[in-house]
Amino acid sequence: MTPARPEAPRQDAEVRADDHLIAVLAHNARMHGDVVAMRERDRGIWQEYRWRDYLDQVLGAAAGLEALGVAPGDTVLVIGDNRPAMYFGMLAAITLRAVPSPAYPDTTPDELFGQLDREGVRYAIAEDQEQVDKLLGLRERHPALQWIIYDDPRGLTGHAPEGVVAFAELVRRGRERLRETPALQDDLLGRPRADDIAVLLHSSGTTGAPKAIPLKHRHVLFAVRSAAAAGYFQPGETHMAYMPIAWVGDFSFSIGAALALRFTVNIPESPETVQHDLREIAPTVYFTSPRAWSAMLTRVQVGIQESSPLKRWLYEHFMPFAIALERGRLQGAQPGLAQRLWRGLGEVLIYGPIKDQLGLSRALRSYTAGEAIGEEVFLFFRALGLDLRQFYGQTENSALCAAQAPGTVKLHTVGVPFPGTEMRVSDTGEILVRGGNVFDGYYQNDKATAEALQDGWLHTGDAGHIEDDGQLVVLGRVSEVVHTRGGQRFIPTYIENRLKFSQYVKDVCVIGAGRDALSALVAIDWDAVGHWAQEQGVAYTSFADLSQKPQVYDLIEGVIAHVNTVLPAEVQVRRFVNLHKEFDPDDGEVTRTRKLRRGVIDEHYCDIIDAIYAGRDAVDSEAQITYETGASGVLKRHLAIRDVSRQAGAEAAA
Incomplete structure (x- = not known):
């Protein structure tokens, strides 16, 4: 028997004092x-x-x-x-x-x-x-x-x-x-x-x-x-x-x-x-961040490369088919009988076993939120048969505000508001939310409360728009809308998120406010790039060493060039550096939730940024690092600076 769906609360309903x-x-x-x-697993026993x-x-x-x-x-x-x-x-x-x-x-x-x-x-x-x-x-x-x-x-x-x-x-x-x-x-x-x-x-x-x-x-x-x-x-x-x-x-x-x-x-x-x-748990509902979904995909790809020739052949045959089928489904195409039968065979041979290995064999509801998820990652998990959907929320609205409904999934939206929650976009392009899920104000911070809550609406600080079908599109933070020296408007997080769609990029900071062109400080993904290097026969000794290999620069240049193909020419990334360390919360460069602290990054990497815009092809950099003990040190490295070539862009577009 299917459980009755809970009734949506009314925003204006009187709240009972004993409903807690x-x-x-x-x-x-x-x-x-x-x-x-x-249930808690303790020393192997639940x-x-x-x-x-x-x-x-x-x-x-x-x-x-x-x-x-x-x-x-x-x-x-x-x-x-x-x-x-x-x-x-x-x-x-x-x-x-x-x-x-x-x-x-x-x-x-x-x-x-x-x-x-x-x-x-x-x-x-x-x-x-x-x-x-x-x-x-x-x-x-x-x-x-x-x-x-x-x-x-x-x-x-x-x-x-x-x-x-x-x-x-x-x-x-x-x-x-x-x-x-x-x-x-x-x-x-x-x-x-x-x-x-x-x-x-x-x-x-x-x-x-x-x-x-x-x-x-x-x-x-x-x-x-x-x-x-x-x-x-x-x-x-x-x-x-x-x-x-x-x-x-x-x-x-x-x-x-x-x-x-x-x-x-x-x-x-x-x-x-x-x-x-x-x-072992095999949850029925599963939520994680786009970064974690991407890491899960990387594990699958690494595992397939290390598996038997037969398993690799099955994967390389059935996964592209399923991804193409899912892409068509999202565009409104209905699979024919032959496609459904082939999809069923793939469920037995590939899709089901992969979901079982990941612990998602029973996941009827799978979600992602927090930042944009890469198209490749999103399509892969939906192609496996997971009903992966995006949702939108913030701490100020209890994390649950809007989500994609079954059958209405789009790659670029985050869905429609939940029942009882209202949403609109202001004249300045800011997303506003009103509902019983919205907090009453910040703790001992009247100034911030007055800025966030106006006329009953929560000013989320996010820029976006609502499409004709009511689905919300989130572009980035309003506060992060900046302009180049030539006056071209852009949102760094929008570009950064698309660069992070690649499994090879863990973090990236796009520079360009008040500059003639955009550049990027890239922190490679140690696991994904390390595995790629092994497959390519590229020897390395450390994160810093791997990041500076010419072959890795070629790899990252291709990633940037691919993203450039969907950006206006005025806001394409023209130069980049592979950093010799990851952005670290202990160094104050990112928050505990991996959000960039741009002021700190500008300060820590000012020598690199200056070298990029001076047109140099390398820089000797000293990075401050903080160890787990709290002690600090300096990491020195000679870093290459590279232009993103037009040829790489043409190859990426092709």
């Missing part, structure tokens, strides 16, 4: 207590938490946190990889009407101090000894930090410093309080309100200190229910939680949708085992 995440969790425990809600266990952990942690002094309005830092305790801890905090504030696990001490200081953090929940040590090191600078609760006991059992307690011990103490005070459980369940802050997330901070973005229970639940009403989610999905807990997508999927629609959330053993665990 904790109430939804309590309902699940009461009505579906024996159903598995969460540990299960049923909905009854889930609520028990959250209430135990809440009672324990309250005993430590956590009160309404307190900010509780949460830092670490995906772990049940991280999710239980966040929900425990909001049970007390406190505010969980997650941070990326690789956040540097200085960045973390900024978050602690700005938000007056007194309590923290950390995954393991590494994160505990980081927080202990910040106590001298932030003495307000009273308690650190840790999950993984390795290295801490019996050696925990003062003010540090295990999550398991916290829950034990809380359960003891609950037993001693029978009325406490109902009291805790009755405290939260729909208008309470459910999570305090943070902008990427590309132009300064990150802005804190509070999402309330009603925002998250509205977004999830709207998406479900549009068929984006179904009740009872199998989901894998592996994206950073500090990212809005993880909160909306792994907590919001998981609670509202009773997902089974599966947590891999570690970031290194994600691909292995994904195959």
Whole structure:
């Protein structure tokens, strides 16, 4: 029996005060207590938490946190990889009407101090000894930090410093309080309100200190229910939680949708085992970034090259056929009987086995968002038989705003708004959004709030347009619209995203504002280019060495030339450099979500940029690097500078 599709919430409907995440969790425990809600792989064995266990952990942690002094309005830092305790801890905090504030696990001490200081953090929940040590090191600078609760006991059992307690011990103490005070459980369940802050997330901070973005229970639940009403989610999905807990997508999927629609959330053993665990989990709904989809395609291509001659022959025969079939389908062509039969044979021989190897054999709903996805990547996975679709959202609108509906997929759009969400484009070309999923304003930042929220509309900061069929096209950030010296308008991210469609380009920064021509700083993809070099018989010793090989310059020149064929002549990339290192968040060059910090890049690579526009064919560059220990160093390298030839452009067009 097909589950009933949830009814779309009305934007103007009155929100019930008791309609919040904790109430939804309590309902699940009461009505579906024996159903598995969460699974974690620990030392190779899947540990299960049923909905009854889930609520028990959250209430135990809440009672324990309250005993430590956590009160309404307190900010509780949460830092670490995906772990049940991280999710239980966040929900425990909001049970007390406190505010969980997650941070990326690789956040540097200085960045973390900024978050602690700005938000007056007194309590923290950390995954393991590494994160505990980081927080202990910040106590001298932030003495307000009273308690650190840790999950993984390795290295801490019996050696925990003062003010540090295990999550398991916290829950034990809380359960003891609950037993001693029978009325406490109902009291805790009755405290939260729909208008309470459910999570305090943070902008990427590309132009300064990150802005804190509070999402309330009603925002998250509205977004999830709207998406479900549009068929984006179904009740009872199998989901894998592996994206950073500090990212809005993880909160909306792994907590919001998981609670509202009773997902089974599966947590891999570690970031290194994600691909292995994904195959065992076989989720029914799967979301990841265009960068991750591209990396997955690269793994497939590398695996095929290393497989038997028969498998290579089957792949080279069936995949181009399926891609051509999918391209035609997106253009409105219907496959004939012979094509459908051949496609069915390919499902048995190639497409099905590849999906099984990737862990996507049961993925009925697959999504991508965050930036533009390459046409080659998008077509490949749809050709495999995955209903891969694009969606659009931001932290400020709970990540769920618009998506492509089945049967309406286009390569260049991100779909239509979810039910209850309104969207329009301003006279200046900025995308505006209004709905119950939109936040109420930034945390302690009235100026930024006034700029973002005007007359009930969220000014997203994205440039775009709406096509005749209602589908949204996103071009890039309004703030990144710049002009060449000759006055030609362009958006660097638009060009960068298309360059990153290539598996060989991991990151790229396009330079050209106020200049006569555009140029590019390219960071090659180590895995993809390394494999290509092995296939071509190109020897190398390191990333820096590989990046400077003439053959690799030829490869990247071809990528740039191909993109140039779809750009106006005035904004084509004319010169480029292959950098000897990747852009690194620890060096401040990109955010934790891989967004470029252009001011930092301009400063770090000013000698290279000057050499490009001086017409030189090489430069001796010194790059500042930061090691995992926090120590810094200098990486010196002689870098080639190359023009993108007209001949390469003609070959790419052909």
